[in-house]
Amino acid sequence: MADVRGILTRRLDSAWKRGEPSALLADWAERIAALRAVSADVAEAAEGYAVGIAGADDAAAIQTVRNAALSRENGAFTEALALGPSLSVDEKRVLGKGLNLGKALIEAVEKAKREALERSKEDANALDVTLPGRRPFVGRPHVLAQVRDELLDLFHGLGFSVYTSPEVELDTYNFGKLNFAPDHPARDAHDTYFVNPDVVLRTHTSPGWVRAMEERKPPLRLVFPGRVYRAEAVDASHMDQFHQMDGLYVGKNVSMADLKATLNTFARAIYRRDVPTRIIPIYFPFVEPGVQMDVQCATCKGTGRYKDESGERRCPVCKGTKWVEVLGAGMVHPNVFRAVGYDPEEVTGFAFGMGLERITMGRHGIHEIRQFLENDTRFLSQF
């Protein structure tokens, strides 16, 4: 009998990469076993080509192996089929059946391999819909800007407009016209950065009142938000730049009662509706009388004592005083009116000034003032 096995295996190439047909065809094992039962020679050859197709890296490599097996001119299976006339009827029947099964099996592996290649190409370019999406980064106003805007909203509602004045300010506006006597110790509280002997970085936002009053006639109802500077040693609760907002109301018969009502409205809006407040006297050169407004300490709820796992002690926030200072205020000093050309017999006014960092730290329980300037998004994104 002709060398069927030789013809069928002649074109197998040991250079082909070998793959695993059973990974491509679920019924590979049954089909190759069925083929083996018909013809071990054909099964051996078919497996060789199937392994070559399974191992192919691309369509061209698949085609090479397929052609070696099935090409109409010189494929191994085609040549084996051409042996037919020289075989006995029985041999012809067995070989014909084997070649048909083997050819179908190789074609099935080829089809599955081509589909697998297509799929892996798609996978490489495809969106993985199971990956969680990446949120776009969305910025937000700085926490100090949020508090400032909330205060501006509140004071707009009370009829105040915004007035902004320079951060680099004349010494006379920062001090002299605000009734600081040249050698008065009140200046000690303002550790001033001097640009030259007549120019300073403003130590508070109060100089804004002087500029507004020099520019405009009463009545005035203004707030003065902005950045201020002091030559302070920096630590967890002090920085050499921070933010304030002053307010000023000048008109006829503006009284201390108006001041108290305004400050209480502020405290209820910014702290809580029923927060106890108190006003105590304190000296500022530009107001008379001068006051400080305190709100009840939120940490100890006005008890002065603080309890946690480690026991009871003096409240660390108010230091046992039960109150936290929130702002300075008072009735505008007659000397300030004189300095801007207003007649203190004609007009009266109140003013107040608050620190935005202090309010923000109290509200959010922030204990480190430097975080406001560090631009660390882990901090900023919490607000």
Ligand code: DAH
């Ligand atoms: N300017 C003062 C400071 O920075 C705060 C202040 C006190 C402002 C009393 C006022 C006021 O408007 O009336 O220490």
